[in-house]
Amino acid sequence: MNAAAIREALPYTPRDLTRAQLQRQDVYLYESPKLGRRVTVVRPSGLALALEFEFAAEIDAFVERPRLLRVDGAGQELSFWTRTHRGLEQFHLLTAYPDGHTGPARAAARKRDAIVATAAEAQVALRLVPETQFLRRAVENANRIRLLPYVQTARDLSKADELREHVLALFEIQTRHSFYHIERVLSSYDARDVRAITCSLIHGGQLRINWTVKLHMHTMVEMGGNS
Known part of the structure; x- marks a missing residue:
């Protein structure tokens, strides 16, 4: 199946970035040979993960900003959706939560736990991806x-x-x-x-x-x- 046919058959489409996001955030884009379209991501970690999927032979397709997950009444946008050649689907969320025992760190831990619990309840296969790992790679x-x-x-x-x-x-x-x-x-x-x-x-x-x-x-x- 060629890239165009794969793209048309995908269950998700990438949410377009708003004008404010395009103007204020660190935006990266490239033409994807795997997907046959332009991939647009935010922050270096988003680009690094997109290229990881781009060059992963087992990944058949991926979509950036595929959907929202309702967490504690608010919308949490997921970073990517991927599908392998065997049909295994998974969502990925880039995280930048602080470590330690400070107030912000404890609040971040509670938010992370709420996201994981909501995904499990909704039967959403979700992988948390710490942005710090890309510094080591x-x-x-x-x-x-x-x-x-x-x-x-x-x-x-x-x-x-x-x-x-x-x-x-x-x-x-x-x-x-x-x-x-x-x-x-x-x-x-x-x-x-x-x-x-x-x-x-x-x-x-x-x-x-x-x-x-x-x-x-x-x-x-x-x-x-x-x-």
Whole structure:
């Protein structure tokens, strides 16, 4: 199923940001190869989580700002909805609750408990995602940002299918190659095109890298679970 068909079949659509939010908040957007549409999120943590879903091979689709959850009479907007290829659906809420035993921390803990209880009562599968975790995963976030433009470029290459076959053929002979080696073996093609196709295969799950290691020309690429 292509991105347009997946988008039309989704049970949720992203709420549009208001004019005030667009003007006052830290807004990020990008064209999603997975979804075939523009993704618009707020705050760096929102972008980091969106890109995590974008490059997660097991995630079939995701939607930002999918719905509200009524908590203690007020609306709590959930950050994302995701669906895996196996059909498992889950909501995700980015949280920035303070730690400790101060008044604000205790109030935040009560709010968190109320959200969890409301989600359980409504039979909503909800995952709380602390924003602080992305500070510890800066390399992973940066790697996804670096790969994204190549994945976007790969969609428009005239010889994309031909190149994809050649790159995958290398991994049938040997299961690990560096970016440098792939581009050197396929030197009859533009190295930028080869890199774009390699990145698109990582995006699709046919190939994989270690996201925790900073990307460079000699980063090792391996066969992925969707090959």
